């Protein structure tokens with residue numbers, strides 16, 4: 001089934017969630033200024049799926065069209081369809097669309113549960129497929145939670161049990177879990193939260209090697225929203241002061257699990273370190289490949305803003321500044337090209353089309369470096385005003401508004417208010433959670449470099465040089 005963005009919002013508003021913002025529990029979360037932007041963005045994923053058939057493939061599982069983000073991709077074309085969907089979402093909302101880790105969780109759980117059942121004769125795959133058919137039939141929005149709080153990073157999980165989501169009790173009707181996941185993108189606005197392991201575990205650490213799905217009816221789940229300067233800005237109100245008021249920046253939360261009972265039918269990995277490792281590898285590849293396409297869309301958005309700023313300042317004919325736009329376009333296409341290349345050179349993993357791991361990890365590194373360079377270009381083009389401009393409220397004040405209207409005007413093709421809107425949008429890109437989100441979302445660049453170093457055949461490269469040098 002394909003529902004509308006409004007249907008999704010109506011469904012969400014019926015959930016009774018325990019959500020905290022700035023120290024207070026909120027009741028009407030769907031209309032809260034810090035939460036609504038994430039809801040608007042997820043709602044837009046539904047609208048865009050209806051606009052383009054490539055974003056809503058036919059699913060044999062439920063015998064109807066479903067959202068691409070809830071679909072198990074089986075071919076390179078399938079995966080490229082997802083990459084294009086994500087790039088377009090990033091461009092048109094200027095933010096994270098939140099359903100990406102949920103989509104990666106679906107792919108990874110599909111492959112990992114199938115493999116576990118072959119190895120151990122269990123029925124995890126059937127359990128997972130039962131939930132997946134509910135997800136596809138009802139067009140549910142899914143997110144994925146991996147990152148544990150970890151505490152002192154020099155300790156193993158077994159030495160810091162509470163810092164990792166773990167099994168408290170094994171019961172006939174399910175498992176009781178406790179712990180917390182940090183940095184969770186949009187979890188408070190999802191229908192399904194997949195909870196996955198944060199890292200690979202060793203023998204003796206089985207209680208952490210678990211994967212399951214949380215549903216809105218589960219008790220003991222608390223969501224604590226991030227609170228950055230940008231969140232204060234969203235609370236401040238106004239029409240355009242927050243730069244991207246409708247969709248916001250990358251909204252995340254801490255999810256606290258306080259003795260949550262998860263029924264067995266929603267447990268997909270249970271105390272199995274082999275399955276947890278398999279799941280993680282698949283998830284990381286899937287997420288980093290999609291992340292490169294997402295970054296291309298973010299760069300597209302920043303390029304649009306930079307080009308408008310040049311025009312609003314009357315600088316659009318200056319060759320040195322226009323060249324910066326060319327460089328930004330090149331970076332977006334490079335990140336997108338890596339994602340497409342990784343998808344094209346991928347292989348089937350237990351029926352799921354899996355991107356090439358080396359190329360994918362390269363996409364993370366190039367994507368992050370490109371993203372930072374693009375932010376620098378944007379700042380260079382915009383000048384200092386994104387971090388020094390007065391507010392839209394000052395423009396409305398009769399004592400100072402007329403002065404600002406005049407002093408902040410530039411090209412006659414743009415009103416002062418239009419120019420200020422572009423300036424605020426650039427401020428949003430440069431000072432919100434996007435910079436650190438761009439670097440760490442999908443795993444740290446360090447993790448990608450370690451993966452590249454481990455996977456690359458350095459011997460082959462050395463051998464070629466030795467032959468060329470006659471060594």
Ligand SMILES: Cc1cc2nc3c(=O)[nH]c(=O)nc-3n(C[C@H](O)[C@H](O)[C@H](O)COP(=O)(O)OP(=O)(O)OC[C@H]3O[C@@H](n4cnc5c(N)ncnc54)[C@H](O)[C@@H]3O)c2cc1C
Pocket residue numbers: 101144145146147150153154182183184185186250252433436437438440441442443444445446447
């Ligand atoms: C905006 C945003 C959105 C996110 N969304 C999600 C989400 O939806 N779901 C989700 O699960 N996660 C999400 N993340 C989490 C993201 O994957 C992590 O931030 C990332 O994996 C780094 O982990 P950390 O922040 O806990 O860093 P830390 O563990 O605090 O590490 C800091 C640095 O030290 C390195 N490091 C840490 N421990 C070691 C060690 N033992 N040895 C060597 N190096 C080490 C890390 O690689 C990193 O570079 C999001 C993050 C951000 C910023």
